[in-house]
Amino acid sequence: MQLTVNGNSLDIDAEPDMPLLWALRDIANIRGPKFGCGIAMCGACTVLVNGQPRRSCSLPIGDVDGEVTTVEGLADGDTLHAVQQAWIAEQVPQCGYCQSGQIMSAVALLEEVDNPSDEDIDNAMAGNLCRCGTYTQIRAAIKRAAGSKAGA
Amino acid sequence: MGKILRRTFLIGGAAIVGGVAFGAYYVTRPYDNPLEGRTAEGESTFNPFVKITNDNTITIIVPRAEMGQGVTTSLAALVAEELDVTLDAIQVEHGPASAAYYNSAMLEEGAPFPPYEHGLIAETVRDVMGGVGKVLGLQVTGGSSATKDAWMKMREAGCAARETLKAAAAEREGVSASQASTDNGHVVIGDKRIPYGELAEAAAAMSPPSGMELKSESEWSLIGKSQPRTDVLAKSTGAPIFASDVRQPDMLFATVRMNPRLGGPMNSFDASEAEKIAGVVKVVDITGEADELFGGGFAVIATNSWAAFRGADAVKVDWGRANYPETSDELFQTLEAAFDNADTAHVAREDGDTDLVFADAPRDQIVEAEYRVPHLAHATMEPMNATAHLREVDGRMKLDLWTGTQAPTITQSDSAWAAGIEDASDVEIHTTYMGGGFGRRGEVDVTRHAIRVAKHTDGKPVQVIWSREEDMSHDTYRPASIGRMRGIMGDDGLPRAVEISAASPSIIGSVMARTFPSLNPAGPDNTMFQGLHDQAYAIENYKASAHQADISIPIGFWRSVGHSYNAWYFESFLDELAVSAGKDPVEMRIAMLKEHPQAVAVVEKVAEMSNWGTSSGAGTGKGIAYHWSFGAWVAMVIEVSSNSDVISIDNVWAACDLGTVVDPRIVKAQIQSGAVYGLSAALGQEITFRDGMVEQSNFHDYDAMRINQCPTITVELIKNTEHMGGAGEPGTPPAIPALANAIFAATGKRVRTMPLSKEVEFAA
Ligand code: FES
Ligand code: FES
Numbered sequence: 001m002q003l004t005v006n007g008n009s010l011d012i013d014a015e016p017d018m019p020l021l022w023a024l025r026d027i028a029n030i031r032g033p034k035f036g037c038g039i040a041m042c043g044a045c046t047v048l049v050n051g052q053p054r055r056s057c058s059l060p061i062g063d064v065d066g067e068v069t070t071v072e073g074l075a076d077g078d079t080l081h082a083v084q085q086a087w088i089a090e091q092v093p094q095c096g097y098c099q100s101g102q103i104m105s106a107v108a109l110l111e112e113v114d115n116p117s118d119e120d121i122d123n124a125m126a127g128n129l130c131r132c133g134t135y136t137q138i139r140a141a142i143k144r145a146a147g148s149k150a151g152a
Numbered sequence: 153m154g155k156i157l158r159r160t161f162l163i164g165g166a167a168i169v170g171g172v173a174f175g176a177y178y179v180t181r182p183y184d185n186p187l188e189g190r191t192a193e194g195e196s197t198f199n200p201f202v203k204i205t206n207d208n209t210i211t212i213i214v215p216r217a218e219m220g221q222g223v224t225t226s227l228a229a230l231v232a233e234e235l236d237v238t239l240d241a242i243q244v245e246h247g248p249a250s251a252a253y254y255n256s257a258m259l260e261e262g263a264p265f266p267p268y269e270h271g272l273i274a275e276t277v278r279d280v281m282g283g284v285g286k287v288l289g290l291q292v293t294g295g296s297s298a299t300k301d302a303w304m305k306m307r308e309a310g311c312a313a314r315e316t317l318k319a320a321a322a323e324r325e326g327v328s329a330s331q332a333s334t335d336n337g338h339v340v341i342g343d344k345r346i347p348y349g350e351l352a353e354a355a356a357a358m359s360p361p362s363g364m365e366l367k368s369e370s371e372w373s374l375i376g377k378s379q380p381r382t383d384v385l386a387k388s389t390g391a392p393i394f395a396s397d398v399r400q401p402d403m404l405f406a407t408v409r410m411n412p413r414l415g416g417p418m419n420s421f422d423a424s425e426a427e428k429i430a431g432v433v434k435v436v437d438i439t440g441e442a443d444e445l446f447g448g449g450f451a452v453i454a455t456n457s458w459a460a461f462r463g464a465d466a467v468k469v470d471w472g473r474a475n476y477p478e479t480s481d482e483l484f485q486t487l488e489a490a491f492d493n494a495d496t497a498h499v500a501r502e503d504g505d506t507d508l509v510f511a512d513a514p515r516d517q518i519v520e521a522e523y524r525v526p527h528l529a530h531a532t533m534e535p536m537n538a539t540a541h542l543r544e545v546d547g548r549m550k551l552d553l554w555t556g557t558q559a560p561t562i563t564q565s566d567s568a569w570a571a572g573i574e575d576a577s578d579v580e581i582h583t584t585y586m587g588g589g590f591g592r593r594g595e596v597d598v599t600r601h602a603i604r605v606a607k608h609t610d611g612k613p614v615q616v617i618w619s620r621e622e623d624m625s626h627d628t629y630r631p632a633s634i635g636r637m638r639g640i641m642g643d644d645g646l647p648r649a650v651e652i653s654a655a656s657p658s659i660i661g662s663v664m665a666r667t668f669p670s671l672n673p674a675g676p677d678n679t680m681f682q683g684l685h686d687q688a689y690a691i692e693n694y695k696a697s698a699h700q701a702d703i704s705i706p707i708g709f710w711r712s713v714g715h716s717y718n719a720w721y722f723e724s725f726l727d728e729l730a731v732s733a734g735k736d737p738v739e740m741r742i743a744m745l746k747e748h749p750q751a752v753a754v755v756e757k758v759a760e761m762s763n764w765g766t767s768s769g770a771g772t773g774k775g776i777a778y779h780w781s782f783g784a785w786v787a788m789v790i791e792v793s794s795n796s797d798v799i800s801i802d803n804v805w806a807a808c809d810l811g812t813v814v815d816p817r818i819v820k821a822q823i824q825s826g827a828v829y830g831l832s833a834a835l836g837q838e839i840t841f842r843d844g845m846v847e848q849s850n851f852h853d854y855d856a857m858r859i860n861q862c863p864t865i866t867v868e869l870i871k872n873t874e875h876m877g878g879a880g881e882p883g884t885p886p887a888i889p890a891l892a893n894a895i896f897a898a899t900g901k902r903v904r905t906m907p908l909s910k911e912v913e914f915a916a
Contacts, residue, residue: 032390
């Protein structure tokens with residue numbers, strides 16, 4: 001199978017029904033997307049396919065119809081993505097395990113809506129569970145990133 | 153140490169067993185520095201906490217589990233403060249499993265006296281328990297004790313390194329040490345600034361000078377100030393820092409399936425279909441020895457995790473029965489029966505004579521209530537996993553284990569035993585960052601299973617990862633419990649008598665039975681009555697007791713342990729009493745706590761933060777809870793609103809006194825996190841049993857609070873306490889009662905069953 005991940009073309013030796021998450025983690029060694037539930041209920045595995053947020057645990061590689069972006073592919077050289085910078089500025093992570101997925105969902109939201117309302121944030125982020133309860137900081141970081149993009 | 157730890161002694165909540173008669177010599181004897189012999193080329197070690205290379209890389213060892221609570225920042229800051237370096241100039245490592253990293257604060261906390269009691273007997277017992285921690289060398293993260301335990305020893309480690317660096321510089325420059333000072337990673341003598349790296353080798357060979365002094369509070373530049381987390385970059389870039397991210401050459405992947413009737417046997421299994429699946433290597437029986445309590449089960453070894461999961465689904469298996477009640481209804485009947493069994497009752501506190509008061513009181517003035525809580529799963533975000541590499545090296549079996557563990561030394565000795573390795577030093581524990589812990593990652597089931605799988609991989613490393621379904625259905629649960637209360641108000645408008653009793657199985661008993669099967673915990677398990685007997689309320693007639701039910705479902709430490717339900721019983725029942733007499737629940741608590749100014753201060757503070765006494769409008773209501781746990785005084789007010797009988801949680805205010813705080817932002821984040829963890833349980837979490845199996849399997853039927861349900865949370869820290877309290881757990885206990893009390897204030901409905909969602913609907 002051919003996949004394009006973070007701009008690189010990868011040859012994945014796997015059956016088409018293998019979920020993208022496991023192709024990335026166990027075969028391509030791209031470990032930013034995390035395994036949390038396997039049934040699209042927690043968001044830890046979120047990646048972008050053609051810019052849309054997808055739960056990679058429930059997306060067979062045979063159905064991947066575009067370029068995949070994982071958290072590893074957000075930075076531009078040494079410059080982190082505005083969302084990652086905001087995550088650092090707000091000191092969002094606790095255990096950190098959910099955060100790659102949170103960041104990918106936030107990136108997708110800000111691509112869609114420049115200045116998301118609280119309701120927009122709720123709608124876009126409700127699929128991403130955080131057992132450490134970092135939601136207050138996630139909300140603040142999304143607003144900060146929106147502000148920094150507007151100012152840029 | 154392997155067999156000894158398993159077979160000889162242990163500490164539980166209140167129990168110390170076997171051979172505690174160690175002399176002071178053993179207690180004061182310092183451990184060997186475990187970093188000796190592990191340093192890289194050009195690197196020198198000063199003590200178990202500090203390494204410096206000659207090109208100036210400074211590494212601080214933080215030997216505690218980083219599961220989100222910020223220890224890799226706040227504990228590193230203790231060393232850095234004294235060493236006179238900033239946190240961006242250092243690296244942090246977890247370090248090896250070693251007795252040098254014992255945690256005595258956690259064991260002191262296990263003493264059967266509330267730590268705000270400083271009577272002679274209380275202090276003596278606490279000292280003995282702390283000493284035991286040192287002798288046993290338990291390197292454990294739990295009981296919200298990490299910072300408290302590190303407070304002296306990690307500052308002393310930084311101070312000793314600083315002073316020897318100064319002495320080495322003075323010797324080199326031919327001046328007296330008093331002419332040397334330090335500044336941001338350099339020793340300064342006159343106008344010379346010498347980087348620590350240049351001095352490290354010479355300094356590490358010297359013994360620390362005598363008469364060293366820690367910095368005074370006014371000299372602190374890191375302690376008490378929020379620092380950027382040392383792990384924030386890794387955690388914002390998806391860095392492979394978790395145990396499930398471990399990759400080794402030739403590594404295989406595997407998953408396990410243990411009997412869903414917990415502890416029951418595996419009668420037979422047929423793997424023929426599973427072995428046909430592409431990527432499946434083999435299916436093996438990993439049932440342990442007869443005295444182990446993890447039951448029977450198998451593992452599927454494969455070339456990737458997905459193949460392993462599919463393979464496991466394809467195995468046909470005949471599971472045997474478990475030896476506990478098969479349904480949740482029967483479990484609760486067992487709990488009810490425990491109240492009637494005088495043999496297993498333990499009275500933990502008896503002030504005055506409640507029996508007499510109730511016997512004389514008019515029936516209609518007595519307030520009675522029964523509360524119930526279910527079993528709960530930890531549901532850490534990262535499912536259980538470990539990577540094991542078991543192979544022969546020069547005729548000796550060696551084991552490397554990568555896992556997120558809250559208890560590396562226990563894991564090391566237990567793993568040596570499970571692998572059949574004589575000398576535990578042939579077992580290397582690589583402790584990774586943890587995708588959540590909450591008490592679950594102190595257990596040894598995950599590593600025992602991984603080692604049994606590694607016996608079948610011909611010396612290749614293997615990562616054993618559980619599916620979420622396996623994790624949810626094979627937890628060491630927070631136990632179910634029933635609380636029964638009765639109380640009566642006095643003429644002064646304060647409770648005159650309160651009797652509170654709780655029935656639950658023993659957590660310590662369950663942990664010890666599976667981790668240290670040959671030991672018998674002595675004395676009552678104080679986790680059963682923590683939160684009932686140790687509160688600072690003055691009640692003339694006050695009786696607290698616990699009733700132990702014998703149910704062999706595996707249970708364990710769940711964020712705040714017994715406080716997680718006992719606080720609800722106590723604090724919601726006090727609310728019921730206040731309502732019965734038309735008293736304001738804040739004023740009533742302040743009056744009951746007047747002997748303890750720290751407690752009064754947090755209650756008054758939270759009342760002010762929340763504008764207690766003013767209403768935010770029709771359909772809204774506020775509830776208060778105050779609870780002391782893990783050395784922290786916490787008062788919390790929650791505000792809810794009810795729209796067409798659907799409850800939204802709008803605000804949480806918390807005022808906390810944990811004494812000296814190393815990093816305020818991290819502590820506030822922990823209190824917030826603890827509150828969300830408790831509220832998540834209230835919103836709908838429940839582990840139930842049918843046919844001896846857990847009915848819930850994943851986040852669709854065991855969910856947690858999500859961003860759209862999360863209230864605005866405001867935390868303030870105040871300091872009237874000299875003692876240092878914990879931060880990871882104390883935010884959890886008051887959250888549920890504050891919510892239940894708020895729901896009553898808003899709707900008039902008193903909910904006495906958890907999850908509260910059984911009786912009210914929460915906004916989704
Ligand atoms: S692992 Fe994909 S949504 Fe949970
Ligand atoms: S930071 Fe731990 S699960 Fe989100």
